[in-house]
Amino acid sequence: MTLRWSPLAAGLVWSLATATPLCAQGDTTKHVLKPGWWLIPGTTTRMTIGGYVKADLIHDLKPIGSPNYFDVSKIPTDGSTGTSTHLQAMETRIFLDVRRDSRFGEVRGFVEGDFFGSGNSFRLRHAIVQVGERWLVGQYWSTFMDELIIPATLDFEKPAAYAFARHAQFRYTHPLGDRLQLAVAVEEPSRNVDTPSPGTLSNPLPDLVARLKHTGTRGHLLVAGFVGNVAFAPDSGAVQQMTTSGVNLSGGLQVGEKDMLTAQVIYGPGIARYRFGTFGAPDANAIIQPITGLAATLGYQRHWSSEWTSFLVLNAGTDDPQAGQPGSDMDFATYGAVNLLWHFTPYAYAGVEYLHGLRRDINGDEGTADRIMVSVRMNIN
Numbered sequence: 001m002t003l004r005w006s007p008l009a010a011g012l013v014w015s016l017a018t019a020t021p022l023c024a025q026g027d028t029t030k031h032v033l034k035p036g037w038w039l040i041p042g043t044t045t046r047m048t049i050g051g052y053v054k055a056d057l058i059h060d061l062k063p064i065g066s067p068n069y070f071d072v073s074k075i076p077t078d079g080s081t082g083t084s085t086h087l088q089a090m091e092t093r094i095f096l097d098v099r100r101d102s103r104f105g106e107v108r109g110f111v112e113g114d115f116f117g118s119g120n121s122f123r124l125r126h127a128i129v130q131v132g133e134r135w136l137v138g139q140y141w142s143t144f145m146d147e148l149i150i151p152a153t154l155d156f157e158k159p160a161a162y163a164f165a166r167h168a169q170f171r172y173t174h175p176l177g178d179r180l181q182l183a184v185a186v187e188e189p190s191r192n193v194d195t196p197s198p199g200t201l202s203n204p205l206p207d208l209v210a211r212l213k214h215t216g217t218r219g220h221l222l223v224a225g226f227v228g229n230v231a232f233a234p235d236s237g238a239v240q241q242m243t244t245s246g247v248n249l250s251g252g253l254q255v256g257e258k259d260m261l262t263a264q265v266i267y268g269p270g271i272a273r274y275r276f277g278t279f280g281a282p283d284a285n286a287i288i289q290p291i292t293g294l295a296a297t298l299g300y301q302r303h304w305s306s307e308w309t310s311f312l313v314l315n316a317g318t319d320d321p322q323a324g325q326p327g328s329d330m331d332f333a334t335y336g337a338v339n340l341l342w343h344f345t346p347y348a349y350a351g352v353e354y355l356h357g358l359r360r361d362i363n364g365d366e367g368t369a370d371r372i373m374v375s376v377r378m379n380i381n
Contacts, residue, residue, distance in 0.1 A: 036381045044100060051094040051112070054377040056154065058086045061370040064357075068116070069157035070371055072333045072357035073277070077365035090115045091156050093125065094380070105132025116156075125166060136171040143171055143185040143209040144224045144274055146250040149262035151299050151337070152311040154353040154375045159335040161295030161317020163248050163266050163274045167207075184210045190273050191230050193242070193280035193288055196324055199234035207273075211248075219253040219260075228273060230280060232288050242280050244270025244290045258303040267294045272319070282324030292320040312338045327363030334358045339373075348378040 037048045058067065060083060065074035067086045095112035108130040117123035128138030141147040145163040158164050171185035189203035211224035228244040246268025253261045269290035272279040283289045295317030302310045315335040339353035353373045360366035 045098060046100070047096070047098045048381060049094070049096055050379070050381040052092065052377050052379045053089070054091045054375060055089045056087065056091070057374040058088070059372045060084045060086075061372070062368060064369040064371070066157070070155045070335070070337075070355045070357060070369070071157050072160040072335055072359050072369070073330055075357055075359040075367045075369045077328075077359060077361050077367040080367070090120055095126075102131070105134075107131050133175075134173050136169070136173070139166055139168045140171075141165075142167045142187060142274060143169065143183050143211055144187075144226045144246070144248055146222045146224075146248065146264065148220060148222075149250055149252050149264065149299065151262075151297070151313045152301055152339075153313060153337045153355075154339055154351055154373045155337060155355055155371075159297050159313060159315030160333045160357070161266075161275065161293070161315055161335070162264065162297050163250075163271075165274045165276065169209075179215050181213045181215075182210070183213070184208075187226075189228055189230075190276075190279075192273070192276065192278050193230055193232070194278055194282065194325065195232055195234075195288060196282035196286035197234050197237075199232055202231045202233070203229065204231055205229050219251060221251040222248070224248040224250075226268075226274070228270065230288070240288050242270075242288045242290055244268070244273055244279060246271040246274065255300075260299075260301045262297075262299040262301075264297040265295070268292065271295070278329070281322040281329075284323035286324065289322050291322060291325075294318055307343050309341045309343065310339060311341075321362050325362060327361060328365070329362050330359055331362045332358075332360040348376070350374075350376045 037046050039046060063076050063080045063082050065076065068088050068090060091114055093112060093114040095110065098109040100107050110126060110128050112126040113122050113124050115122060124139065126140050128136055128140045130136045142165045145165060151158050167187040169185045169187040171183055173181055173183040176182055186206040187209050189207050191201040191203055193201055195201065207226050207228040209224065209226040211222060213220060213222045225247045226245060230242045232240040246266060248264065248266045250264035255261050269292045270279040271293040272291060280288050280290050295315065297313065297315040299311065299313040304310065313336065318332045321329065321331055335357050337353055337355045339351050341349045341351035343349045355371040357369045358366065
């Protein structure tokens with residue numbers, strides 16, 4: 001196979017080869033950057049490339065319809081049995097971070113992707129422009145979620161009933177003193193709603209999201225809320241409107257020198273919208289209504305030594321189903337994981353993790369799944 005260099009790739013390699021590391025030259029801006037950053041020749045633009053390489057060996061003790069990640073909504077409830085083993089490296093990710101000063105503060109461009117696209121193709125995770133500490137535009141973690149407490153599992157999926165989403169958005173953050181921040185955003189809406197008849201779903205307006213975060217000396221507390229709207233135009237009949245909303249209360253508390261306790265509770269009519277689940281369905285009168293959900297997550301990260309760490313997470317969520325939902329829809333779910341990681345160098349680790357999940361449907365059918373994972377990861381830069 002013959003490799004061909006595009007002009008862009010050749011230019012990038014040349015820039016990295018001739019760039020001066022900031023740690024060697026000395027940063028003349030007000031931002032002190034870590035080793036591993038470069039100045040693009042002839043400019044004041046700083047850049048770095050990073051990410052990590054991760055490989056997983058996955059063994060399922062019971063059937064589950066998601067071999068690459070532990071999605072409890074894919075657990076069969078028909079009594080299926082069987083085991084399977086799978087190896088993959090799709091979580092491997094790469095990012096490019098570029099920064100430059102302006103009269104409005106530091107301007108940052110950040111792009112990140114992994115290989116969870118179809119056929120192991122590259123998939124966009126984040127793509128943002130950030131101006132100073134206040135403005136953010138692009139695709140990033142939703143303002144509704146708490147990205148500081150994302151569970152440190154080897155599993156890519158994370159808990160089932162948990163606020164975990166990336167959205168295109170326009171966000172503004174305003175400081176309210178030294179420890180308090182208010183952020184408001186308009187975000188890409190969703191219409192993952194079951195309908196009573198053929199027709200068209202639409203989102204007349206973006207989601208409106210706000211959050212308030214307090215940061216202390218040993219942790220933080222966050223409260224967030226959202227409001228969304230979905231319209232359904234049946235092929236015959238009047239247009240229906242559905243309003244969704246939800247709240248998120250979460251935080252993290254440092255325990256001892258390095259350990260961390262994290263918690264989250266989410267609730268609201270349509271809260272599954274922030275987990276890519278079905279969040280609306282017809283009621284007894286064939287009118288679309290939001291599905292109200294409640295979920296809680298508790299996590300603990302333990303540092304046994306400088307080389308050994310563990311993470312434990314427990315999660316449960318339940319829905320109040322609508323009359324028009326089929327009995328096979330999921331009504332209750334749990335997710336649990338515990339791992340042990342050996343950080344054999346400062347930039348790499350090997351670990352093992354056990355996961356257990358339960359799915360129960362509206363009609364009472366339920367199933368469980370158990371998984372063992374072995375992973376190796378090496379950070380880039």
